[in-house]
Amino acid sequence: EAVVSTQSTGNNELTVTHKTNNLVKGMFQRLETMKKHAFGLMYVFGEPNDQIITGIWLGRGDKLFFNEDDNWTTDIVHYDTERLDMGKPENRALFEKWIAGGFDDWQGKPFEKDHIY
Numbered sequence: 285e286a287v288v289s290t291q292s293t294g295n296n297e298l299t300v301t302h303k304t305n306n307l308v309k310g311m312f313q314r315l316e317t318m319k320k321h322a323f324g325l326m327y328v329f330g331e332p333n334d335q336i337i338t339g340i341w342l343g344r345g346d347k348l349f350f351n352e353d354d355n356w357t358t359d360i361v362h363y364d365t366e367r368l369d370m371g372k373p374e375n376r377a378l379f380e381k382w383i384a385g386g387f388d389d390w391q392g393k394p395f396e397k398d399h400i401y
Contacts, residue, residue: 330393
Protein backbone atom coordinates (compact mmCIF):
# COMPACT_ATOMS: atom_id res chain seq x y z
CA GLU A 285 0.00 0.00 0.00
CA ALA A 286 1.03 3.57 -0.65
CA VAL A 287 0.76 6.45 1.79
CA VAL A 288 0.67 9.82 0.05
CA SER A 289 0.68 13.30 1.60
CA THR A 290 -0.98 16.14 -0.29
CA GLN A 291 -0.82 19.91 -0.07
CA SER A 292 -2.78 22.35 -2.20
CA THR A 293 -1.06 24.58 -4.70
CA GLY A 294 -2.53 27.90 -5.79
CA ASN A 295 -3.39 28.77 -2.20
CA ASN A 296 -3.98 32.42 -3.13
CA GLU A 297 -7.31 31.21 -4.55
CA LEU A 298 -8.41 29.83 -1.16
CA THR A 299 -9.99 32.99 0.20
CA VAL A 300 -13.45 32.09 1.52
CA THR A 301 -13.76 29.26 4.05
CA HIS A 302 -17.00 27.71 2.79
CA LYS A 303 -15.67 27.76 -0.80
CA THR A 304 -12.44 26.08 0.31
CA ASN A 305 -14.43 23.37 2.07
CA ASN A 306 -16.61 22.99 -1.04
CA LEU A 307 -13.46 22.33 -3.11
CA VAL A 308 -12.68 19.35 -0.89
CA LYS A 309 -16.27 18.07 -0.99
CA GLY A 310 -16.34 18.40 -4.79
CA MET A 311 -13.07 16.49 -5.05
CA PHE A 312 -14.50 13.69 -2.93
CA GLN A 313 -17.60 13.51 -5.15
CA ARG A 314 -15.45 13.21 -8.26
CA LEU A 315 -13.37 10.48 -6.57
CA GLU A 316 -16.44 8.37 -5.73
CA THR A 317 -15.25 5.48 -7.95
CA MET A 318 -11.98 5.35 -5.98
CA LYS A 319 -13.70 4.27 -2.72
CA LYS A 320 -12.55 0.65 -3.06
CA HIS A 321 -8.98 1.74 -3.65
CA ALA A 322 -8.18 4.48 -1.12
CA PHE A 323 -8.90 6.21 2.18
CA GLY A 324 -8.12 9.87 2.68
CA LEU A 325 -8.16 12.65 5.24
CA MET A 326 -8.12 16.24 4.03
CA TYR A 327 -7.88 19.19 6.38
CA VAL A 328 -8.49 22.88 5.80
CA PHE A 329 -6.25 25.19 7.81
CA GLY A 330 -6.13 28.96 8.05
CA GLU A 331 -8.23 32.08 8.12
CA PRO A 332 -10.07 33.57 5.14
CA ASN A 333 -7.60 34.84 2.51
CA ASP A 334 -4.83 32.68 4.02
CA GLN A 335 -5.90 29.04 3.74
CA ILE A 336 -4.34 25.74 2.79
CA ILE A 337 -5.72 22.26 2.13
CA THR A 338 -3.52 19.37 3.14
CA GLY A 339 -4.06 15.70 3.76
CA ILE A 340 -2.95 12.13 3.77
CA TRP A 341 -4.13 9.21 1.68
CA LEU A 342 -3.72 5.44 2.00
CA GLY A 343 -4.24 3.52 -1.22
CA ARG A 344 -3.76 0.19 -2.91
CA GLY A 345 -0.57 -0.43 -4.82
CA ASP A 346 2.93 0.90 -4.51
CA LYS A 347 2.64 4.00 -6.70
CA LEU A 348 0.52 7.13 -6.86
CA PHE A 349 -2.92 5.52 -7.10
CA PHE A 350 -4.55 8.77 -8.28
CA ASN A 351 -2.96 8.12 -11.68
CA GLU A 352 -4.67 4.75 -12.15
CA ASP A 353 -7.85 6.30 -13.58
CA ASP A 354 -8.20 9.49 -15.64
CA ASN A 355 -11.21 10.55 -13.53
CA TRP A 356 -9.07 10.55 -10.38
CA THR A 357 -6.51 13.05 -11.70
CA THR A 358 -9.00 15.92 -12.17
CA ASP A 359 -8.33 17.49 -8.77
CA ILE A 360 -5.04 15.97 -7.67
CA VAL A 361 -3.15 18.05 -10.25
CA HIS A 362 -3.83 21.01 -7.93
CA TYR A 363 -1.89 19.36 -5.10
CA ASP A 364 1.74 18.62 -4.45
CA THR A 365 1.94 14.92 -3.65
CA GLU A 366 4.65 12.97 -1.90
CA ARG A 367 4.76 9.23 -1.32
CA LEU A 368 5.79 8.67 2.28
CA ASP A 369 8.31 5.97 3.14
CA MET A 370 6.64 4.31 6.13
CA GLY A 371 9.97 2.75 7.08
CA LYS A 372 11.11 6.19 8.24
CA PRO A 373 10.08 6.97 11.83
CA GLU A 374 9.25 10.62 11.03
CA ASN A 375 6.86 9.58 8.24
CA ARG A 376 5.20 6.94 10.42
CA ALA A 377 4.77 9.53 13.20
CA LEU A 378 3.24 12.01 10.73
CA PHE A 379 0.83 9.35 9.44
CA GLU A 380 -0.20 8.39 12.97
CA LYS A 381 -0.76 12.05 13.85
CA TRP A 382 -2.97 12.51 10.78
CA ILE A 383 -5.04 9.41 11.59
CA ALA A 384 -5.45 10.52 15.22
CA GLY A 385 -6.56 14.01 14.15
CA GLY A 386 -3.71 15.48 16.16
CA PHE A 387 -3.30 18.81 14.35
CA ASP A 388 -4.34 22.15 15.82
CA ASP A 389 -2.47 24.00 13.10
CA TRP A 390 -0.41 23.45 9.95
CA GLN A 391 2.45 25.77 9.04
CA GLY A 392 1.15 28.24 11.62
CA LYS A 393 -2.38 28.26 10.18
CA PRO A 394 -5.15 27.24 12.63
CA PHE A 395 -7.31 24.17 12.06
CA GLU A 396 -10.61 24.94 10.31
CA LYS A 397 -12.28 21.68 9.16
CA ASP A 398 -11.52 18.05 8.45
CA HIS A 399 -12.96 15.93 5.66
CA ILE A 400 -12.85 12.12 5.61
CA TYR A 401 -12.99 10.17 2.36
